[in-house]
Amino acid sequence: xxKVLLAVDNTKGSEQAAQALxxxxxxxxPDSILLxxxxxxxxxxxxxxxxxxxxxxxxxxxxxEGSEYQxxxxxxxxxxxxxxxxxxxxxxxxxxxxxxxxxxxxxEIVATAKEEGVDLIIMGSRGRRLHSLLLGSVSxxxxxxxxxxxxxxx
Numbered sequence: 667x668x669k670v671l672l673a674v675d676n677t678k679g680s681e682q683a684a685q686a687l688x689x690x691x692x693x694x695x696p697d698s699i700l701l702x703x704x705x706x707x708x709x710x711x712x713x714x715x716x717x718x719x720x721x722x723x724x725x726x727x728x729x730x731e732g733s734e735y736q737x738x739x740x741x742x743x744x745x746x747x748x749x750x751x752x753x754x755x756x757x758x759x760x761x762x763x764x765x766x767x768x769x770x771x772x773x774e775i776v777a778t779a780k781e782e783g784v785d786l787i788i789m790g791s792r793g794r795r796l797h798s799l800l801l802g803s804v805s806x807x808x809x810x811x812x813x814x815x816x817x818x819x820x
Contacts, residue, residue, distance in 0.1 A: 670696040671784040673775045673808075674703055674750045676742070679790020683819040684750050687788055688757035696785070698761040701750050702778055703743045704771040740766075772807035779814060787816045 672687060674680040687699075730736040743766045754762055765782075767774045779787050791805050809816045 667694070667785050668697045669700060669782065669784045670698075670786045670788060671700045671702055671775070671779050671782065672750065672754075673771070673787065673789040674701060674746060675771070676746050677790060677792065679792040679805075679819070680750070681790070683788050683790040684753045686819045688753050688759075691757040691759060695759075698763060699754060699759055700778070700782055700784060701747055701754075701762060701764045702775060703747050703764075703766050704774045705739045705743055705766060705768045706771070771804045772811065775804070775808050776812050779812060785814060787812055787814065789816070789818060791818045791820045 670687075672683060674684065687694075730739075747764045747766065751762055751764065765778060767778065775787060775789070778784075787808060789805055789808065792803065805816075805818050809818065
C-alpha cells in the first residue's frame with residue numbers, strides 16, 4: 667500500500683481511527699500518510715448543509731478571508747492536525763503530510779483521495795452529524811461514493 671488518507675476532525679471517531687492506525691504501525695507501513703481535515707464553513711446544521719453549494723462555499727470563503735473567525739477555524743484545524751500527527755509519529759510513522767480544506771466533508775475526502783492518488787481512506791464511524799439517521803453519516807457517504815477502499819474504524 668503506497669498512500670493512505672486519514673480523515674480527521676475533533677471527534678472520538680477520529681481519535682479511534684488514528685489510534686487503530688497507530689496500533690498497526692509494526693505490521694502496516696504505507697509509503698505515506700495524508701492527514702486531512704475539513705473546515706466546515708456552514709456549521710453542522712441540517713439546513714446549512716442542504717443549502718451549501720460550490721458558489722456559496724466560494725463566497726463565504728472569500729468573505730471570511732483574513733477575518734478573526736477564519737483565524738479561529740485555521741487555529742483549530744492546525745491544532746487538530748498537530749495532535750494526530752503526534753499520535754502517528756509516536757507510533758513510528760515517518761512520511762506524514764497534512765492537508766486542510768474547506769467544504770462538505772464527504773465530498774472533500776473523496777475528491778482529495780482521488781487528487782492525491784490514495785490507495786485507502788481510513789476514518790472514524792461517527793462524527794458530529796446528529797441527523798445521520800435521516801441523511802446518512804459522512805463515513806457512509808464516503809463509503810458509497812469513493813472509488814477506492816474505505817476502512818471505517820469503530
